[in-house]
Amino acid sequence: MLDAGNWMLEIQHRASGIQYPVEMSNVNDNFNDELLSAYVDGELTADERAAVEERLRADPHVAELVEELRSISSAIKSLPRETLGHDLRASIQAELDETRVDAQRQVIPLSEPLDPPRGFYRGFLWSTIAIAAALMIMFLQYREQQDQRNVAVAAKDEAGGVQEHTARNNRRREMGEDGQLPPQGEMRSLESPRDAAEPAAGVGGGMDSLGAEASSAVERSLDAADAAAESLSDMEAVDEQVAQGQAVVPPAPEAPEEAAEPAFRGGRAAATRPAANTNEPSVEDIPLQTVELEVRSDEGVQQFARLLAENNFRLSADSAVAPDQDAAASREVRQHYYGQRRAGQHPADQANASAVHVVVEGTPAQVEQLVDSYQQQPDVFAEVAAPESLTRLGRQFRREPASSAGAQGSQLQAEPSAVVEGAAAAGKPQGQAESSFGVAWFVAPADAPKSTALYSRDVEAKEKDAAIESNVQLGAPVQPLAEDAQSDRAGAEVASPKADRFAKQLQSPPAQGRVRLKFVLRLAPQPATEAAAAPGEP
Amino acid sequence: MNHDAAPTDARLVEAALKGDRDAFGDLVVRYQDRLFNTMLRIAGSREDAADAVQDAFVQAYRKLDSFRGDAQFFTWLYRIAMNIALSRRRRRRPVSSLDVAKTDAGDEPMDAATGPDDRMLADEQAAQVHAALADLGDQHRKILVLRELEGCSYEVIADILELPVGTVRSRLFRARMQLRDKLKTLWGEETPQLG
Numbered sequence: 001m002l003d004a005g006n007w008m009l010e011i012q013h014r015a016s017g018i019q020y021p022v023e024m025s026n027v028n029d030n031f032n033d034e035l036l037s038a039y040v041d042g043e044l045t046a047d048e049r050a051a052v053e054e055r056l057r058a059d060p061h062v063a064e065l066v067e068e069l070r071s072i073s074s075a076i077k078s079l080p081r082e083t084l085g086h087d088l089r090a091s092i093q094a095e096l097d098e099t100r101v102d103a104q105r106q107v108i109p110l111s112e113p114l115d116p117p118r119g120f121y122r123g124f125l126w127s128t129i130a131i132a133a134a135l136m137i138m139f140l141q142y143r144e145q146q147d148q149r150n151v152a153v154a155a156k157d158e159a160g161g162v163q164e165h166t167a168r169n170n171r172r173r174e175m176g177e178d179g180q181l182p183p184q185g186e187m188r189s190l191e192s193p194r195d196a197a198e199p200a201a202g203v204g205g206g207m208d209s210l211g212a213e214a215s216s217a218v219e220r221s222l223d224a225a226d227a228a229a230e231s232l233s234d235m236e237a238v239d240e241q242v243a244q245g246q247a248v249v250p251p252a253p254e255a256p257e258e259a260a261e262p263a264f265r266g267g268r269a270a271a272t273r274p275a276a277n278t279n280e281p282s283v284e285d286i287p288l289q290t291v292e293l294e295v296r297s298d299e300g301v302q303q304f305a306r307l308l309a310e311n312n313f314r315l316s317a318d319s320a321v322a323p324d325q326d327a328a329a330s331r332e333v334r335q336h337y338y339g340q341r342r343a344g345q346h347p348a349d350q351a352n353a354s355a356v357h358v359v360v361e362g363t364p365a366q367v368e369q370l371v372d373s374y375q376q377q378p379d380v381f382a383e384v385a386a387p388e389s390l391t392r393l394g395r396q397f398r399r400e401p402a403s404s405a406g407a408q409g410s411q412l413q414a415e416p417s418a419v420v421e422g423a424a425a426a427g428k429p430q431g432q433a434e435s436s437f438g439v440a441w442f443v444a445p446a447d448a449p450k451s452t453a454l455y456s457r458d459v460e461a462k463e464k465d466a467a468i469e470s471n472v473q474l475g476a477p478v479q480p481l482a483e484d485a486q487s488d489r490a491g492a493e494v495a496s497p498k499a500d501r502f503a504k505q506l507q508s509p510p511a512q513g514r515v516r517l518k519f520v521l522r523l524a525p526q527p528a529t530e531a532a533a534a535p536g537e538p
Numbered sequence: 539m540n541h542d543a544a545p546t547d548a549r550l551v552e553a554a555l556k557g558d559r560d561a562f563g564d565l566v567v568r569y570q571d572r573l574f575n576t577m578l579r580i581a582g583s584r585e586d587a588a589d590a591v592q593d594a595f596v597q598a599y600r601k602l603d604s605f606r607g608d609a610q611f612f613t614w615l616y617r618i619a620m621n622i623a624l625s626r627r628r629r630r631r632p633v634s635s636l637d638v639a640k641t642d643a644g645d646e647p648m649d650a651a652t653g654p655d656d657r658m659l660a661d662e663q664a665a666q667v668h669a670a671l672a673d674l675g676d677q678h679r680k681i682l683v684l685r686e687l688e689g690c691s692y693e694v695i696a697d698i699l700e701l702p703v704g705t706v707r708s709r710l711f712r713a714r715m716q717l718r719d720k721l722k723t724l725w726g727e728e729t730p731q732l733g
Contacts (some may be wrong), residue, residue, distance in 0.1 A: 072721075076686035482553070
């Protein structure tokens with residue numbers, strides 16, 4: 001019998017030319033050669049073994065084959081024993097954990113993806129409710145602010161011999177009619193649908209009722225927003241915003257919690273709100289415009305987020321949800337404001353969407369500047385399509401005829417509850433617009449330093465506007481103002497048409513000092529980016 | 539006699555089924571190297587073998603509730619690992635051939651100071667057998683490895699490969715003959731310089 005050390009010599013020797021002593025045919029005659037292999041392995045029955053041993057004695061070729069089989073066996077057995085070299089437990093554990101997380105994610109109810117661009121925006125389908133809830137928060141909190149501000153202004157008016165703030169509403173309409181403000185028809189066409197969506201509870205409601213409504217709506221909205229609101233609430237960035245007083249919302253007035261509005265249910269709340277008194281000043285006075293923004297690549301989204309920051313827009317404390325972290329766009333936006341800490345923890349990772357929605361709020365100048373910044377970079381932003389109404393701000397934003405986007409904007413204004421859905425539908429077949437997406441709110445404090453973005457008009461003009469704006473107190477933090485401060489600012493000299501316009505706006509409902517802009521951010525169609533496809537096309 | 543004997547596979551499986559991951563970790567520790575050594579000859583490379591072993595454990599854990607208690611855990615595990623390793627191998631073919639083996643054997647340094655991957659092939663003879671094994675068909679390679687490296691009985695092999703014992707016997711014989719022929723081809727063309 002060969003030992004393991006010699007088996008190779010044996011095989012080598014045989015392979016070098018010595019005829020194998022046993023041919024297969026020989027052993028197959030009347031002897032099952034398979035038995036030899038099993039014999040080597042000790043896997044024969046007693047009878048079989050006896051038969052093989054008898055054959056071995058009779059046929060030396062068989063014996064040689066058996067030795068050969070043993071050599072083969074020894075050759076394999078002599079292969080070095082290899083070890084893994086490390087413990088697999090940790091990696092197996094990690095993989096199992098990852099699988100478990102994936103499984104948990106899979107049970108998150110999600111809407112159907114709406115034909116997302118490959119590898120690009122994947123937003124949150126779960127967020128329809130949360131978005132609408134956040135919108136409710138914003139609207140209602142603005143109403144509170146408005147109410148508070150009205151109180152403050154009314155106090156000032158009283159001191160100056162002016163009547164209560166309802167009279168200002170009438171004057172505002174008069175101003176609109178005489179052309180000093182945007183055409184009243186346009187104004188009302190934007191506002192009236194919102195008015196029509198006012199809750200009955202808000203009709204003629206004073207501060208208390210509004211506060212109650214806001215408070216309860218906030219609670220319900222937060223419930224609806226669920227994890228989104230929770231996940232956002234403890235984000236360091238948000239906390240910082242709040243700590244810095246950059247949130248647009250003043251402390252909510254005390255309000256009875258029982259003043260719940262039954263119509264407020266999740267994201268559909270606004271849609272079911274009944275008509276309200278159109279004379280009641282509220283957040284609806286702040287125009288919400290939609291800008292379709294198409295980026296040419298992921299880098300465009302990075303630029304979008306960067307400009308947002310450079311223009312001093314900060315994440316609002318009552319932001320709804322953040323876009324999908326998996327999408328480059330939303331990741332950029334989110335990471336910029338939230339940091340990396342939340343990466344991979346959001347419950348809606350599996351969602352898909354076609355667009356990321358970012359709502360910004362700021363003074364007209366700030367919003368102008370922001371849009372202008374995007375517009376000035378056609379190599380990054382293929383499309384910056386704003387509705388016609390944005391030209392009220394004194395600037396022409398549109399790069400392309402934006403009839404579609406403008407129509408969309410009007411439509412959105414006409415159906416505030418459909419802001420989210422409507423924006424999603426922009427450029428998408430209606431049938432695909434049922435999905436949802438992430439919306440983040442960004443607010444630029446009125447006293448924020450001017451943007452460092454240098455892509456738009458000349459810096460001097462910006463500074464001048466800033467100074468004017470500051471003088472006329474547009475966009476100041478929306479909260480009750482001290483009378484002396486009001487007096488100083490109201491008495492500031494106005495030295496330009498823009499200042500004049502702002503000053504006139506100041507006499508209109510104060511909310512006119514701020515505007516809101518919703519960017520519907522999506523990837524430009526790659527083959528036709530230079531062709532600047534008509535807005536609204538998918 | 540050591541009365542603190544390690545728990546049996548069955549006990550560890552039972553504990554793992556109750557959520558005790560440490561118990562499954564014990565199974566991993568118990569079989570990872572042994573399984574790796576076997577999968578190395580099946581998959582052909584350390585990387586694929588390691589991946590196959592990990593995948594096998596992961597899959598085993600996921601399907602642990604489908605494990606039949608009347609079977610040996612390692613039998614079940616090996617079956618999973620075999621399938622994974624062969625699947626990987628099929629996707630990456632050709633991984634090895636006798637020609638490659640011969641080239642490798644000629645270039646393989648005999649220095650023991652080579653890297654971990656090279657240690658496997660440090661012995662020229664072992665390298666050539668390894669290559670010959672790799673050049674076998676999957677069925678023959680599996681059965682040879684189980685028999686020669688794992689020392690599995692025909693019955694266990696039959697269990698792992700889900701074959702009749704008679705088939706195991708005949709296939710094993712053919713596998714050995716094929717390996718013999720491959721080694722004959724290998725050495726007939728280039729005689730190793732053995733001492």
